Structures are given as structure tokens and as C-alpha cells.
Amino acid sequence: MDSSQFFGISSIAYILAMVAYIAYLVFRNSTVGIIATTITSVGFISQTIAFFIRGKEFYDIGQMGIMRAIPLTNLYESLIFFVWCLILGYLIIEWKYKNRSFGAFITPIAGMALAFIDISGMDKNIHPLIPALQSNWLLAHVTLSFIAYATFAISFATAIMYLAVTTDNKKSGAYIFWTVTLGIFISILVAMGIDFLTFKIAVRTPEAFIKSYLFKATFRSASGLIVLFSYAASAVFVYLVWRYGYALKKLIGSFSISPDLLDDLTYKNIAIGFPIFTLGGLIFGAIWADQAWGKYWSWDPKETWSLITWFVYAFYLHARFLRGWRGHKIAIVAVIGFVCTIFTYLGVNLLLSGLHAYGGG
């Protein structure tokens, strides 16, 4: 078996696990919970094996030694690694806190990332390393960045859960914030799913995908009617999430998850992720750029967005410690932090470069 089959097994496992965790949340049957954990663990083990096999395949093609055979060189591999870190982090939390209900919030992020890989049809082939990527600093930079992204993703999930359990007044800002964020998140995902179903096409590069296909079946359709309908449908959807979002409160509330635990988990993940992100994401990235091009900082969109993300999380920490922010306000900052994280990784690669690419004709 080659790596793609093991990756396939893990993708299916995580999506099944997502269903199982949600079922567990709804039915609260401990057998379902054990099944969910088992499926996740199988997926995790399979993904770990896949990672090693891909490393071996890489090693055989590149012939540059072990350090140049770590498969973290493109969007596909890094997203896969992100999912791996996320699931590892989740399994640790489940084991430490003896609580399975987070699974229903974290496996969807893993599922989303994997679905995104398939929907965008991004290139899964192994490409030997181009000269600029042959650097140990880059390797450390990418690995640590993704560990940090995974902790931020977990903090996002716990922050949304926190907001869900502590708000029920539909007029309150915090309630509107989390339901609208979640609603938009899901709408975008559904729109991407429709693109996939409509075009059924695997394009070579993410850039080409953005340019020619992303949202072409919905928000960017040639037909004005479809565009109008798409926006209307997502508005209605966001409205529905807003209207019935409080149901989540009852659901999570029926488990032994206190808001304090959620707040603490959000903080702990950011407290682990922030120093790793600073060192791995910003500093190692700068050192790599310095070694490769003689410029440690050039304000390119990627660097700038990393800095913005860093500002948001630095703000989170200072607001918490210096101003004693707790509750809704701080959870909202954590959510914004992860939105920036996603944008740093995907938005910059896909949207901004895409924007400039077709801006230039």
C-alpha cells in the first residue's frame, strides 16, 4: 500500500469520527463515544503510517538524506500535517480531561481541512524540493507553524463552545458574533462543496482553482440570479444558525463541561501556541528568508498576515493578564485570532495571490 491509501483511510475515519462524535453529543450513549474515539485513533494511526511512507517515497525521489525527506513542502502536505497535529492535540485533551464532547467541535475542523483538499483538487503528487526549500530552517519553520496552527484551531473550537454555552440572549453581541461566524464558516464550506459537485474537476494548482472555479457555482456565478440566490440562501442560513443556535447550549450544557474549563482550555492552547508560533512561525521563517534571499523581513502579504495574527494573540494575552478580560470578550478575541490564522495560511496563498494574479490579467 502506498501513502495515499493510508491518507484515504484516515480521511474517511475523521469524517466518520465527526459523525460519531456528533451522534455521541446528541444521544449521549457511551458506546457511541467509545466508537468515536476508536475511529479517531484508527485514523490517527493510519495517518501516522502514511506520513512515514510518504517520507520514504520522498526520500527515494529526492535522494538528499533524511532531513530533506520530511514531507512538508506544499499546501497539500502541510494541511495533512495540520490535521495530524490537531487530532493528536484533541486525543491528548480527551485523555487528560476524560471528556469526549470536544470531539464534535474539533473533528469538523479536521474534516473541513480534508474536504478542502479534495474539493480544491490540489496537487497531491510528490515534487522534489526546489533549491529555495532545501533548508533546515524552513523545515523547523513549517513544522512548528503547524503545531501552533493546530493549538489555535483547538482554542477556536473551545472559544466557540464557550460562547455557545454562555449566551442565549439572541440580541446580545456575543451571541450574534458566534452564530454569524459559525454560519458564514459553514456557508463557505457548502459553497465550496457545490463548486465541487458542479465542476467535478481536479485542477492542478490552488491558484488556478481560485481563479476559475472557486464560488463560480454560487457567489461568483455568471448568472446574476444565481449570485442573488446564493447570497440570499447563505443569509437565510446564517439567520437560522442565529435563530436556533441556543440549542447548542443545551446540548453542551448537558455534559459536564463548565464554561471555566472551556475558557481555561482556550487559554492553555493559546499559551502553548503563541510562543511556538512566534519562534517557529515568525523567527524561523525570518531566518530562512535571510539565509535564502538576504532579507529577513520584506512585508510580503504572508509575513504581514502572520504579524497580524501575532498581534491578535498578543492582544489576547495582554487583555487577559493586564486588563483581566474574561468571558465573552476574550473568547471573541480567540475566535478572531483563528480567523486570522486561516487567512494567513489559506487566504494569502489563495485569495491574495489570486487577486493579484487576475488583477494583472
Add this chain to the structure above:
Amino acid sequence: MKIVEGDLMENEKSKTLMDRIWDFFTSVRLAIVVFAVLSLTSIVGTIIEQGAEPERNIKLLSKFFGDASPTVFRILDSLGFTNMFHSWWFIALLFVFAANLIICSLDRLPRIWNIVKEPIKPLSIDLLNTMPIKREVVLKGKIDNAKGVMESALKRIGFKANIHLQDNGLQIYAEKGRHSRLGVYVTHFSIILILIGAVAGIFFGFNASLNLLEGTTSAVAYMRNGKEIPLGFEIGCNDFETSFYENSDTPRSYKSWLTILENGRPIKINGKEVTEIDVNRPLRYKGITFYQSSYGFSPTKDSLFKFSVASNDGKKQDVQIKFGESFNIPGTNIIGKVADFSPALGIDEAGRLFTYAEMMNNPAVFVEFTENGKSKYNQWILKRYTQTWRVPDGIIEFKDLWGAQYTGLQVRKDPGVWIVYLGSLVMAVGLYAAFFMSHGRIWINLRDDKNGTKITIAASVNKNKAAFEQKINKLVKTITVQ
């Protein structure tokens, strides 16, 4: 650690101007505003393409503003948004950020410093009772025995015990990680160091580039605006080569072989006159660093084709000829003439040959062979494919077309980069202390009891209380097991 904003409002009249400036810079509100403005303007700076042709950004803006886009562009341009990260106001914002950081840190530092400079002291029983973590156990045996047990148990969790004798027994007290309280300030300081390094680089360094054709030298590099920067020595390019992964056009490495010359004489660097550089391996000399950043192809009539020619009976000879010139296969009367060249020879579906790239991705020469003036055979010889080197009368190894490629070097002098690196190192230390270390303090009273020795443990920690509590539980477990 909370700041009470109200305090700032009182006594406003009695404050000097200096105090007011100080207050302005210590306010967390300023920090928030600076964070927000830096972030929001940065977002704009990533959407507007920086330093690009105006048409590109006008086209981009027209997606949002339609016909008004040229006007919007003019406004943004005059506000500096098209080269925003170097605009005076953005740099000023960064300075305000730095000032805010320095003054906020200085404002808080004395309080923390007082804690850090004072080692732990024994405490009275009343104070012990106010500690957040408390445990009580009774150990069998005399107090001296219990003392030994306690000391080794503390050692096991990494605490060094101090002893204080008191009226009815003794107190063991210990602490760990006192200096980690400075982690936040070390981190803040490192940001300042990095900014200082960046400023030093801007004022005392330069960023330039230089294209060097194989076989040429230069004593200057060029700034973006075309200005010449004298290097103080000469640099020459002996050779440039791109190598590719087998059977693909994915580059494996870009290498230049460079020589530094002073007064026309080559200088040895690490014992060698010629230094090989690669994308992640630059050359440094006298504070100036040369990075491999690009390359190009511009052949001249003086470019040399380099072959290693061997006859079938093993006679070998190296030849260097120009386009149109000929060579001889040693020991034979066969003459080969370079009649055509392609930097990237490809073959289309119909089997026709064509040049598919402007760079030397797959260099090939077309050689016409004659014997005593009579045409014998012709052949394309490809540098990357050894099977094409074979001809009926020998092996023609096409080694290189030399003097046709130029190496694109990024030339940089940045005396501040070491400060930036130092700052990064300091930041790593500071972050580690701030997030992964804590200041834990333990006081243990030992008193004679009718069943043995009564032990009262009190402890406090400045962060991550749950983990510290586990440590204390471990401590209790070790002593009760014994």
C-alpha cells in the same frame, strides 16, 4: 496586575507635562489603538500590491470601486498606501509601538524586580494559612528524620530546601523559577532589540543586486533605483549552473562559483580561491553577503562550447570552441562542427524539435561531422542525456556552454542583522520563561506531635496553579509512602 483607570484621572492638574506623556504611553488603551491601527493598515497593505505598476492596482481597485478606481488610487497613492510599509506614518506607528512597549515595561518592572531580587523567606503560620495550596500530614518518627525525608522529597521535584529553626520545631522553605517572572520583560526587550537591529540595517546597510556573466567581474552592485554601490573589492563569476532532477525540469540546485579579487588578485576564502554558493548558502566577505537569487541566459559570440571528446580507442581530449568552429576526434580524421544550438531542446507530438524555454533547461548542440571534407553524419548532443553523446566514431561529452549564463546575486550589507538574531535568541529565552516556567514557593512547618511529626505544607505559584498542585500532591505522596 490590573490597572485602575480611575487613578489616572485624579490629580490630573498637579501632574507635570512629563508625567502626562508617561501616562499616555503607559496606557493600555494606547497599546490597543496602536495594535488595531497597525493591523488594519497592514491588511490594506496586503491587498494593495506594494511597489507595483499603477495600472495593476487600478485594475484591482476597479473590482471594488468601478469607474472611481483611478481617483481612489490617487488618494491611496498620495497617502502612501502603495509603498505603505516604508511610508513615514507607518514607520512612525512602529516607533509609537516601540515607545509604548518600552514605557509600559519600565512602568511595571520595579514591582516585579522587587519580587525577583528578594529570595524566599520563612513565613509565620498566619501567613501560611493564607496560601492557596495547603496540605497536612503526620509522619512517624522524630523531627530530624522527617526533615531528611522532606529535603530529599523536595529535591526530587527540583526544589532546594532551606532550613529555619523556630520555637516549636522548624520550617523548611524552598522556591524555584523566581527569575521566570522576568520572562515577559525579556520578551519585550527582545522586540526592542529586533527593532534596533532593523533600524541599524536601514541606516548602515544596503540592499542591492548584481548580474554577473560567467567569466566577468564587477566592483560595484546596483540599488533598485539604479544607483551604484562600490563594494571595495571585485567579485567575479567563474561559472553558473542549474542542475535538474532526473527526467524533469524541476530545478535541484542553482550554483555559482565566485571569486573575490583585491587589487586584481584572488583572495582565498576558507582556503579556497573559488567559493561555491547555493540558494541557502551565501558567500560572506568583509560584511557584504552575496546570495544566489536569480539567473539568466544571454549568450554572446564569445561564449564557449566545452566538450570532452574521446575516440573509440580511448584517446581523450578537452576542447573549447566558439559557435561555428570545429574540433577533431583524437586519432581520427573526423571533424565536428557546432552548427546549431538550443538552450532547451524539446520534441513535440509530431516528432519535431523545438526550443521550449529561454533558459538552459536542456542545452543541446547540433554537430555536423565530416571526414576529409565529406559529410558523414549529424547529431544533436544533449548535455543532460549521456546516451546522446555516443557517435559512431567516439563519445562527445557536451560539458557546458560557458560565458552564456549570468548569475543574479542579491548583495547585502546589514550590520544590524546580528542584533536581530540576538534579539530572536533573547525572545526565545523570554518566551520560554514567560510561558513554560513558573515561580513556585513552598513552606513546610515541622512540629513534634504525639504520633510523630506533624507536617504543614503551604505553597503558592504565579501561574498554572493546577500543574503546581499536582506537583505538591506528588510531594505528599513521596513522603507518606516512606
